[in-house]
Amino acid sequence: MKRIKGGVLGDGINSLIAACFNTFPNTTFSQNNGVIQLTGIGSRYIGYFIAVIFVLMGLCPVVGGVFQAMPQPVLGGATLIMFGTVAAAGIKILSCVNFTKRASLITAVSLGIGLGVTYVPDILEQLPPLVRNIFSSGISAGGLTALILNMVLPGRRD
DSSP, X not given: OHHHHXXXXXXXXXXXXXXXXXXXXXXXXXXXXXXXXXXXXXXXXXXXXXXXXXXXXXXXXXHHHHHHTSOHHHHHHHHHHHHHHHHHHHHHHHHTSOOOHHHHHHHHHHHHHHHHHHHOGGGGTTSOHHHHHHHSSXXXXXXXXXXXXXXXSOSOOO
16 A cells, blocks of 8 residues: 555656646556566566666667567557456456445446447537537546446445
């Protein structure tokens, strides 16, 4: 729990600094969990090594060109496996949760809204532009739906 708190704090400070300099915030992504599950390596020294590679790619176009020469199907296959492991990790987490009727309803409606907005984006055409911008992403629509339902639906919050 201490490492998780440190990671969230680091992301928050990084985003604060990015906002002060009017740039995009950087944060960790779930793909990192997929890579750790695939390789079994979660050392921070690997992160430092990758950071050096990124600096070299930025300063030496030849190094970036070597990585850019990687065939697209290879990159696509690696990406497919990585995101598959992220999905499998999510399913594993959900399998450990004691689903009550309330939790099942929140999960089902949130997934339905998120997937619905993703696959039928025209459903938002009649809404005001602000609402359309907020709910145009399946992640934001599903996440906000889950948060709102968790606050509104009666029952014990687990």
